[in-house]
Amino acid sequence: MRPSSTLLLVLGLSSTLTACGGEARSQASASPVVETTVAEPQYESIEQFESAAIKRDVPYVPTPQETVDEMLRLAQxxxxxxxxxxxxxxxxxxxxAAKKHGARGVGIDIDPTRIEEANxxxxxxxxxxxxxxxxxxxxxxxxxxxxxVTLYLLRSVNLRLRPKLLAELRPGTPVVSHDFDMGEWAPDDHKRVGDDDIYLWIVPAKVDGNWQWKDAAGRSIVATIEQEFQTFTGTARADGDRYNLRNGRINGAEVSFELVRAGDETAPVLERYAGKLANGAIQGRITAGNRQAAWLAKHD
Ligand SMILES: C[S@@+](CC[C@H](N)C(=O)[O-])C[C@H]1O[C@@H](n2cnc3c(N)ncnc32)[C@H](O)[C@@H]1O
Incomplete structure (x- = not known):
């Protein structure tokens, strides 16, 4: 994942300027007769003054229009x-989003000058x-x-925002970010437009915890799932036998995995599960060889 970005260049420039300022100050303090005059910043309006005083997490750098278009396409x-x-x-x-796709939109910005421009x-x-x-x-x-949800922030800001996105957004919601990823939450898709990276994540349903269902042979299964963003692993028991859940995937509310006997990494797949989570239950199908059965899993 490429670290360079227009935003990083802007941040790099501002830290260079800060470093130069620091060096100038230390030279001045070495000479007792140097007089320094600090120019007062000039503001043309109250909005400009407020803008300058705001503590932003990210500086303002606009996304190029062709990247905007691709972000909205990727999010469908x-x-x-x-x-x-x-x-x-x-x-x-x-x-x-409104003009080309007929969508409704909400923009949130900390800077009143940007809000005025946007309006x-x-x-x-x-x-x-x-x-x-x-x-x-x-x-x-x-x-x-x-x-x-669309983002052009910074990686560190994406990481701070990640728990809020996962907690508040409904399963299946696309999140698209210009240039910055989400750390261990791997993107579900990635595109490149000119010099820009675009990452897409689909917010996964929460499946962590204990579940119960009947397998294709009608035996009661008790399972524990450990979720890591859109993937999961798990363990299960039925009639004293132990199983593992392998290749667990969550795509929005769609859940799928394979059931294999525990204790053997190369064990063949006994049953494949695929279903949809709604209201604390997963409903779908179990495939065991060429046999199919209905699957209904309940959260404990
Ligand atoms: C890189 S610009 C992206 C602008 C726009 N999304 C785009 O892609 O063209 C980041 C914007 O985030 C705003 N911002 C920074 N920190 C913020 C915060 N904590 N809350 C809301 N907006 C913030 C800045 O004022 C700036 O307009």
Whole structure:
């Protein structure tokens, strides 16, 4: 995963400037007769002054339009969606979602100047009935209504945001990030547009914990699942026999795995399970050789 990005270049530049400032100060203090004048910053409006005083987690750098287009394509945004752009800048992502895909959108940005720009851009694009821009900290936003989320933040900010995304977004919600990944939460898809990386994750349902079901032969199975983002492993028991759950995958609310005898890494698959989680139960099919059976698993 490529570490370079326009955003990182911007951050690199600002840390170089800070370092130069520090060096100049230490030279000045070596000479007792140096007089220094510090220019007062000039602001043209209250908004500019407020903007300068804000503590941002990420500087403002807009996503190129062709990358915006690909982000929305990768998330399969449609007219049924409510797209949240966290750190929305001039509003281009939610405005494009509205204009090209007929979606509704919410942009959240901590900087009032960006919110003003975004509202102006929404008016120019004729989509004020579909989009809303809210000034605030993205970490305080309620994401429960979002059906797609877009990000152009930093990796460290993505990592801080990750638990909130997993807790608040519904299973199956696409999250798309320009240039920065989510650490151990591996992307479900990745695209490259010019110099930009785009990562896609589908929020997985939560399947961690204890489950019970009947296998294809009608025996009662008691299983414990350990989830790691969109993958899982597990152990199971039936009639005193021990089994492992292998190749566990979660795609939104869709759950699948293989059941094998425990204690043998190369053990053949006894049963394949595939189903959908809703209201604390998984319903689907079990395939054992050429036999099929209904599968209903209940969370303890
Ligand atoms: C890299 S820009 C991305 C802008 C836009 N999403 C795009 O892709 O064109 C990041 C934006 O996040 C905003 N931001 C930084 N920290 C924030 C925070 N804690 N809450 C909300 N917005 C924040 C900045 O003001 C900036 O506009």
């Amino acid at each position: 945004v449609s007219r049924d969606d409510l797209v949240y752009d966290l750190g929305s800048g001039d509003g281009r992502i939610v405005i494009t 102006e851009n929404a008016r120019t694009a004729g989509v004020t009935d579909k989009v809303k821009f809210v000034q605030g900290d993205l970490f305080n936003a309620d994401l429960g209504q979002a059906t797609a």
